[in-house]
Amino acid sequence: VATWTLDSSCLYLARPTDSPKFIQHRIVQYTVILDSHPSNKIYVFLITTCITAQVGADGPSSRIRQLCGFQQVGWSYDQAAVVATLRIHQTPNNCCVWQRFLPTGPIAMLPLSSTHCSLLWSTSPAHSHALLEMEEERFVDAVNTAFWDPLPQNDFVATVNEAIRDAVTVLSKESPPPRQMPPIVAGMEGASRALFPLALGHAPLYVKPRVALVGDSAHRVHPLAGQGVNLGLADVATLTSCLLKANNKGADWGSLPHLLEYETARQCHNIPTIVAIDSLKKLFSTSWPPAVLLRSLGFHLTNSFPDVKEFIM
Numbered sequence: 001v002a003t004w005t006l007d008s009s010c011l012y013l014a015r016p017t018d019s020p021k022f023i024q025h026r027i028v029q030y031t032v033i034l035d036s037h038p039s040n041k042i043y044v045f046l047i048t049t050c051i052t053a054q055v056g057a058d059g060p061s062s063r064i065r066q067l068c069g070f071q072q073v074g075w076s077y078d079q080a081a082v083v084a085t086l087r088i089h090q091t092p093n094n095c096c097v098w099q100r101f102l103p104t105g106p107i108a109m110l111p112l113s114s115t116h117c118s119l120l121w122s123t124s125p126a127h128s129h130a131l132l133e134m135e136e137e138r139f140v141d142a143v144n145t146a147f148w149d150p151l152p153q154n155d156f157v158a159t160v161n162e163a164i165r166d167a168v169t170v171l172s173k174e175s176p177p178p179r180q181m182p183p184i185v186a187g188m189e190g191a192s193r194a195l196f197p198l199a200l201g202h203a204p205l206y207v208k209p210r211v212a213l214v215g216d217s218a219h220r221v222h223p224l225a226g227q228g229v230n231l232g233l234a235d236v237a238t239l240t241s242c243l244l245k246a247n248n249k250g251a252d253w254g255s256l257p258h259l260l261e262y263e264t265a266r267q268c269h270n271i272p273t274i275v276a277i278d279s280l281k282k283l284f285s286t287s288w289p290p291a292v293l294l295r296s297l298g299f300h301l302t303n304s305f306p307d308v309k310e311f312i313m
Contacts, residue, residue, distance in 0.1 A: 053254035062217035074201035080128035083123045085192040088183040098182040207259035
């Protein structure tokens with residue numbers, strides 16, 4: 001006879017010895033009756049509903065991934081990201097994402113409205129904790145300084161970089177676009193500051209019978225390319241399409257063959273993207289002159305040739 005346990009945190013029936021099938025039924029109603037007999041037995045009457053499939057979409061520390069026995073590979077970047085909602089001096093054309101690569105990691109502002117931006121600052125763990133504990137005025141000054149203050153440059157790299165910029169401008173046969181400047185930060189919204197560690201993670205398997213992982217539960221990337229949310233949304237869209245296709249055929253859409261269709265489609269896209277983002281992280285973490293020149297050339301080509309930019313996007 002199977003031994004069932006009641007997990008009060010999510011009200012599921014589970015069989016601990018059979019983790020891939022740990023969720024078979026969900027409790028929709030239960031009644032507890034205490035017997036007045038001296039034995040003081042407790043009777044629990046349950047009404048359950050069968051679950052066809054369970055989706056793990058509960059983030060990088062996914063409890064569903066752990067309970068179902070999915071493995072994960074990866075490593076820490078020894079960095080943390082500080083996020084916050086910032087107030088900026090009002091600008092009618094606040095529609096650009098601003099990113100600057102600092103020696104300790106990239107800092108980025110994403111537009112929310114004409115008066116607000118979202119901050120994501122990747123830096124060392126020690127610096128991130130210092131940023132988190134700063135008074136608001138000092139924190140705002142630190143953000144403005146990070147975007148506006150000049151960075152030390154190698155003279156040779158600066159000279160070659162200028163030559164690359166001129167050559168790319170000639171090849172593109174177009175005048176360089178007018179230089180835009182990032183907005184000035186005026187303040188921060190309430191207690192919007194937070195911190196989270198940065199790491200790479202990937203589950204070799206996204207699916208098991210009646211269980212599928214999506215988003216950060218399946219993969220975790222560095223935020224420098226802004227692709228984490230996009231990968232997660234694409235996972236959901238692909239999984240939905242596969243399940244609907246199976247359902248329209250009258251098939252058991254929680255069975256492994258239909259879930260494997262989702263896994264194959266997404267891993268063909270996700271794995272190259274994860275490798276590319278990790279490579280960019282390594283490329284922008286070095287001050288070795290050849291690497292600096294290589295990434296500068298890449299930026300100039302991308303900015304000057306619309307076809308190249310469209311291909312990358």
